[in-house]
Amino acid sequence: MLNTVVSRFGTFGIGIVLARVLGPEAFGTFAVALVALLAVLSFNELGVSLAIVRWRGDPVLIASTVNTISVAGSTAFFAAAFLLAPAFTRVMGDPEATGVVRLLILSVVINGAAATPAALLQRHFRERTRMAIDQTNVWVGAAISVALALLGAGAMSLAVGRLAGSLISAVMFVRASPLPYRFGLDRTRVGGLLRFGLPLAGTSLIVFLVGYADQLTAGAVLGTSALAFYVMAFNLSGWPVSLFSQPLRRVAPAAFATLQDDPVHLRAALLAIVGALAAVTVPLVAFLAAAAVPLVDLVYGTAWVPTAAALSWLVASAVCRVFYELAYDYLVVLGLSGTVFWIQASSLLALVPALLLGARFGGVAGLAGAQAAVSALVLLPLYLWRLRLTGVSLLGILSCTWQPMLAGGAAWLSGTALVGAGLPPLVSLALGGLVSAALSAALLLRRRDTLRMLQAIGRSDVSHGDVKESRPS
Structure with missing residues (x-):
């Protein structure tokens, strides 16, 4: 609870500063990029990381396979999003946001790499560790964003800050993971993991569309x-x-x-x-x-x-x-x-x-x-x-x-x-x-x-x- 309270009040205060410094136009450009990022994050790891939380046995049996699927899927979706960024920003009415989108979308790969360690911490109820990582993400990213915004970097300041916070928090997730960070591919587990994860990934994408269709409409219309x-x-x-x-x-x-x-x-x-x-x-x-x-x-x-x-x-x-x-x-x-x-x-x-x-x-x-x-x-x-x-x-x-x-x-x-x-x-x-x-x-x-x-x-x-x-x- 304390983690969420501190994070929310921190981001709220930071948002006030950035909104007053940047104004609606620059903030809108970042919003275009953020919608693109959240769209890909809704399905980038193919839903398999939740299997870590729900696995009845020892998660070491599937962790390396989940890692491989998550990182491979995230990398592929990042590449596709990078190529499609110009078309997306044209539809959203802000072609100048393409550079911001392409930079911010790097967070997809970072998220995929950290998905398994984050799920392991959730499984073990390591809320204090999560708090430290989340707070580092919020405050490092905020400090960078505010500094760049005051220097006149506009919407790019928000993208750089968010990317930096995500990268640092991913490193912390890996270091705090209850299991060693490894890649592997147990072919006997892949089918079951994908049968479990793909419906969740599909549902998460639909949940994103339900939750963000309004923002897509706002930008396009x-x-x-x-x-x-x-x-x-x-x-x-x-x-x-x-x-x-x-x-x-x-x-x-x-x-x-x-x-x-x-x-x-x-x-x-x-x-x-x-x-x-x-x-x-x-x-x-x-x-x-x-x-x-x-x-x-x-x-x-x-x-x-x-x-x-x-x-x-x-x-x-x-x-x-x-x-x-x-x-x-x-x-x-x-x-x-x-x-x-x-x-x-x-x-x-x-x-x-x-x-x-x-x-x-x-x-x-x-x-x-x-x-x-x-x-x-x-x-x-x-x-x-x-x-x-x-x-x-x-x-x-x-x-x-x-x-x-x-x-x-x-x-x-x-x-x-x-x-x-x-x-x-x-x-x-x-x-x-x-x-x-x-x-x-x-x-x-x-x-x-x-x-x-x-x-x-x-x-x-x-x-x-x-x-x-x-x-x-």
């Missing part, structure tokens, strides 16, 4: 500056939510896997995490939706105020995303990765036309509204339907979320009243933030027994060393 406003809103909507969801999502797959032979306790763990996530995210997100304009103006400056139009919608989408990503983790542990793929693919049929219409007729705000509508009315119901088929009670989900929803309504009303009261922006934001924090604290206090249960699961996993996982076949 509305232009680079609009993309900058939209990306800033997307980041601002997501960081407070992921601040609380990421610690649980790091532990959730292994915790679910530990309980996969005990369906009753497995479902109880899912509901416990859902309730905890709702308690900490819904009130905060509702307040952000109410206070979007003064928040953006105060934090980023007048040049970024158009961001607020998208932020009010995207906070709702961010909450939905947290819950269906948790459902994704749950279904994957049950061996239903193929089902997850079809849920995501089906949602694209509604998402793409909705985004195009929203952008065409409503600009940045219309685009964000379309994204929120599809998240809440299409994706989330599909995941709930699939969870119900696995035995998860929808009434159980409702019973652990109705109170956070009411608290969210109260946070939104208080935020709206404070913003409209004519108070200085800093005062209204501080008071509204305190109200939402108090509501979340009260909800968590009522759930202290379930929080203890989650802590017990984590301690049990750590004490047993390896996590009992289902074996890819």
